[in-house]
Amino acid sequence: MLRGQLPATDVLVVGAGLAGLRTATALARRGHDVVLADRRTRLDAGVRTTGIFVRRTLEDFDLPERHLGPPIRRMVLYPPSHRRPVTLDSPRDEYRVGDIAALYRTGAQEAADAGVRLLLGTRYTGRSDGRHVLDGPDGPVEIRARFVIGADGARSAVARELGLDRNSELLVGAEEVYPSPTRDVVPAFHCVVDPRLAPGYLAWVLDDGEHTHVGVAGYPARYPHGLRHALRDFAANAPGLDGTRRPDAVERRAGPIPVGGLLRRISCPDGLLVGDASGAVSPLTAGGLDPCLRQAEQAVDVLDEALQTGDRSALTRYDGATLRARFRGRLALRRGLSLVRTPAVATVAFTALRNPLGRAAAQRILFGHGSFPDPKPSPAGHAVRTATGTAADTAR
Incomplete structure (x- = not known):
């Protein structure tokens, strides 16, 4: 049976949690065409996280006060x-504990206002003939995307399809x-x-x-x-x-x-992982909201560079193995607690x-x-942003 086809896009983001919403919105604000798919029919249903924001997040990110x-x-x-x-x-x-359902609703509206095409009730099922296959309310459809982002949780289907590392602990x-x-x-x-x-x-x-x-x-x-x-x-x-x-x-x-720590291989020439899909959660405290926001910024930087230059090697800078070294102490404490x-x-x-x-x-x-380490931007990435006159839209 021939599947339907959606218009091609620059980036397909799978998963509309905080990491997926923030990444999709930031890329759209930088002028890229973005599709965001989530299997839920309502983003404020099926909340899983307690929603704890730590001091560093509250200081560095502009979160809606009414939702805290x-x-x-x-x-x-x-x-x-x-x-x-x-x-x-x-x-x-x-x-401070965030009202995650309200934050999802606000984030979805901001994404739509930025031009993100939001597909709810739509599940990512894999790749076929160079296209990504989505199972939506009207059945399976295909979409061609230059890059795909896995923001689809601890058991990421995108990680499986891209051959990237998956959480084991x-x-x-x-x-x-x-x-x-x-x-x-x-x-x-x-x-x-x-x-x-x-x-x-x-x-x-x-x-x-x-x-x-x-x-x-x-x-x-x-x-x-x-x-x-x-x-x-x-x-x-x-x-x-x-x-x-x-x-x-x-x-x-x-x-x-x-809680196994940041995965080593979280990017490839076809896409990358953010949030829980990449293991960006503190191994010790299991706090994940601050890392997911900071990591989303890094993902946006490397994808913006790759999209503007056509150089997929920009994604090699998004390297989990290098960042993982910053978590040695917390990984050791995790092993101790597990015993x-x-x-x-x-x-x-x-x-x-x-x-x-x-x-x-x-x-x-x-x-x-x-928290999640903030590596310095590469000279190439800085040059791209300067030349185009764009800047990170996420508040720090």
């Missing part, structure tokens, strides 16, 4: 017993979200280290006075009774809730979290947080300013 919750300065860390927690207070606003997470029962609460992020609830990661309660997030995440094979069972057990006795009643109607979120398999070991490890050196290390990790 109250600032959080307090982190409380608990051992498996929940007794004698360690409280860390920062003099600065460290975290994944956590799974689930959480419940509901309106905060009191507005008088001190906004705080409560985290529990307990391998029974969150093997290899954390269980959390985040309450900013507007919404309460209760969640767990860990290695899927280590859950004896399943992720949902662990979340139910934790929600019944979670610290930080202070006996508040969970409403009957809650929003539920779940999804995979890549904590019993409450007794977690309790012993937790005692280090109670001495000054341990507290200082925790503050550097949780309140630090490090």
Whole structure:
């Protein structure tokens, strides 16, 4: 059966999360023709992320204030017993939780205003005869694109089709979200280290006075009774809730979290990966929103150069192996956390947080300013942008 054909485009972006939306919009603003496809029929449905933005993101990116919750300065860390927690207070606003559904809606409107052709309810299925195949509401269609961007999550189909690296170390997470029962609460992020609830990661309660997030995440094979069972057990006795009643109607979120670090091969002459598809998530904290925004800027730079010069070798600058070297410390800590398999070991490890050196290390990790590395632009890329009079449109 002959498939329908869509008009050719400069760039096909697959996946309309924050990374995909930002990349598509920035490329369109630089004058390129962009198609953005997402399998969801509504971008504000099926949200998977808690939506935590860290201080560095809030300082460097112009996020809509109306879509951000109250600032959080307090982190409380608990051992498996929940007794004698360690409280860390920062003099600065460290975290804010974004209304991700609203950010997606706003991002989609900005993309459309920039000229992006947005195809919802459309799944990427692969390549055929040099064209990309999409399965949309009216059936399969083909589209020819000079480049394709995989912004399609931890299990990227684009990565598979381009022969790029794919995530192999994944956590799974689930959480419940509901309106905060009191507005008088001190906004705080409560985290529990307990391998029974969150093997290899954390269980959390985040309450900013507007919404309460209760969640767990860990290695899927280590859950004896399943992720949902662990979340139910934790929600019944979670610290930080202070006996508040969970409403009957809650929003539920779940999804995979890549924690193996940035993948080595994230580009080829035909395209590249951004966001979770490229492993651009902190191996230790699993924070992914700041890396996805910064990495989107790098992707836009190299694609803009390749599109303007016709030189596909520009994509070689988008090199995961080089950037991965900047994550050695966090990868080592990830390996250490993955080895904590019993409450007794977690309790012993937790005692280090109670001495000054341990507290200082925790503050550097949780309140630090490090994130996805910002490599210097190449002379060639700078020359292209100067000659054409264009500049990065994303606020820093």
